[in-house]
Amino acid sequence: MATRHRRSACPISIALELLGDQWSLLVVRDLMFKGKHTFGEFLAGGEGIASNVLTDRLARLELAGVVTREPHPDDARKVRYLLTEKGLSLAPVLMELVVWSARWERTAAPPDEVKAMREQREAVLERVKRDWKRARTRGR
Amino acid sequence: MATRHRRSACPISIALELLGDQWSLLVVRDLMFKGKHTFGEFLAGGEGIASNVLTDRLARLELAGVVTREPHPDDARKVRYLLTEKGLSLAPVLMELVVWSARWERTAAPPDEVKAMREQREAVLERVKRDWKRARTRGR
DNA sequence: TCAATTCACTTGCAAACTGCAAGTGATATA
DNA sequence: TATATCACTTGCAGTTTGCAAGTGAATTGA
Numbered sequence: 001m002a003t004r005h006r007r008s009a010c011p012i013s014i015a016l017e018l019l020g021d022q023w024s025l026l027v028v029r030d031l032m033f034k035g036k037h038t039f040g041e042f043l044a045g046g047e048g049i050a051s052n053v054l055t056d057r058l059a060r061l062e063l064a065g066v067v068t069r070e071p072h073p074d075d076a077r078k079v080r081y082l083l084t085e086k087g088l089s090l091a092p093v094l095m096e097l098v099v100w101s102a103r104w105e106r107t108a109a110p111p112d113e114v115k116a117m118r119e120q121r122e123a124v125l126e127r128v129k130r131d132w133k134r135a136r137t138r139g140r
Numbered sequence: 141m142a143t144r145h146r147r148s149a150c151p152i153s154i155a156l157e158l159l160g161d162q163w164s165l166l167v168v169r170d171l172m173f174k175g176k177h178t179f180g181e182f183l184a185g186g187e188g189i190a191s192n193v194l195t196d197r198l199a200r201l202e203l204a205g206v207v208t209r210e211p212h213p214d215d216a217r218k219v220r221y222l223l224t225e226k227g228l229s230l231a232p233v234l235m236e237l238v239v240w241s242a243r244w245e246r247t248a249a250p251p252d253e254v255k256a257m258r259e260q261r262e263a264v265l266e267r268v269k270r271d272w273k274r275a276r277t278r279g280r
Numbered sequence: 281t282c283a284a285t286t287c288a289c290t291t292g293c294a295a296a297c298t299g300c301a302a303g304t305g306a307t308a309t310a
Numbered sequence: 311t312a313t314a315t316c317a318c319t320t321g322c323a324g325t326t327t328g329c330a331a332g333t334g335a336a337t338t339g340a
Contacts (some may be wrong), residue, residue: 007187009248011241012169012234020162022298029152039317047147050299055318065244077307077316086244092236094152100233101151104205104226108149162327179288190328195289217287217336 018064019090023049023057025097028090031067031083032128037135038078066090082136091128095121158204159230163189163197165237168230171207171223172268177275178218206230222276231268235261 007013019025030036030045042054049057058081061067066087072078095117101107102114116124147153159165170176170185182194189197198221201207206227212218235257241247242254256264 009246010166010169010186011238011245011247011249011254013166013187014245014247015237015241016162016165020160020165022156022160025156025160026150026153029150040315043317046150047153048299051318052300052320053298056297072316075308075316079317089240089243093233093240096232096236097155098151100229101155103229105151105154106149107151107154109151114151180286183288188328191289192291192329193327196326212287215287215337219288 018060018066021057023047023053024061025090025094027054027057027061028066028083028087029094031081031087032091032094032132035131035135037080037082038072039081040078042081061087083132088129088132091125092121095124158200158206161197163187163193164201165230165234167194167197167201167221168206168223168227169234171221171227172231172234172272175271175275177220177222178212179221180218182221201227223272228269228272231265232261235264 007017019028026045026047026049027042030042034045036042036045039051039054039058042058043049043051058067058069062069064086065084067081068084069079069081072080098109099114099118102109102111147157159168166185166187166189167182170182174185176182176185179191179194179198182198183189183191198207198209202209204226205224207221208224209219209221212220238249239254239258242249242251
């Protein structure tokens with residue numbers, strides 16, 4: 001597992017120590033918006049993260065209290081990853097990132113959803129939270 | 141300069157190709173919130189970025205249209221870096237990151253400012269924009 | 281006026297990190 | 311009971327990083 005040292009007490013700097021890489025926020029995205037919860041689902045996630053790197057990122061995120069791991073209810077081989085409340089509360093960050101990216105880059109983001117993230121923040125946050133609660137309580 | 145390849149059209153993924161590293165958003169932070177505009181100011185920025193890495197990040201950000209470079213009005217040795225509108229529009233992302241980090245980590249963020257970012261978004265955005273305009277139009 | 285300093289970078293190199301391909305052992309499926 | 315699938319590990323080459331020491335142009339101070 002990669003080790004990085006604390007550089008300053010600036011909140012942005014601290015956040016970047018954990019999240020400032022190519023993959024961590026994509027794992028959070030998969031958990032938050034794509035209903036993905038297992039190692040295999042993250043691996044097949046389209047962007048092609050390497051399995052050793054994924055292992056490392058999940059361990060970091062777990063250590064930081066952003067995700068939890070538990071045996072999968074349906075299959076003892078699988079591990080089920082879930083966002084903690086700390087992880088869930090990254091939703092506004094990801095939403096603003098989507099809004100920014102959709103505004104300035106050519107993305108595949110559905111314009112309706114981007115508009116909702118921009119103009120109906122609270123509603124989108126509620127939906128994300130509802131999905132999160134559902135995943136937490138039910139075995140999916 | 142580092143080369144990375146496009147992985148998917150997901151807006152988060154695209155944003156992370158540019159911003160998903162330890163340093164890029166710290167440069168944006170220095171420009172946006174700390175009134176820093178020169179290579180030397182970024183270098184001395186507390187977190188200890190290496191000069192070769194800073195060179196690379198500034199080049200990437202410029203290529204992406206997030207910052208511009210111009211000769212410094214007061215000193216021909218210096219280069220003045222400024223945020224573009226695209227760079228300025230990262231403000232909500234950084235603000236949400238500050239809010240998240242201040243909530244979950246021990247940071248040096250002044251509680252008043254964090255509260256303002258949480259509860260007076262528009263006012264904070266206005267202030268950031270005003271400072272940005274001032275820097276753009278006036279020398280220094 | 282000219283030596284010393286400061287500026288934005290470069291360069292060289294070792295250490296750390298990444299991506300890739302090929303395992304591994306435990307569990308599930310047929 | 312043989313085969314496939316699961317979440318990882320391992321080994322390795324290539325890339326990126328951090329550090330220390332330049333470089334040339336512009337500025338400062340005596």
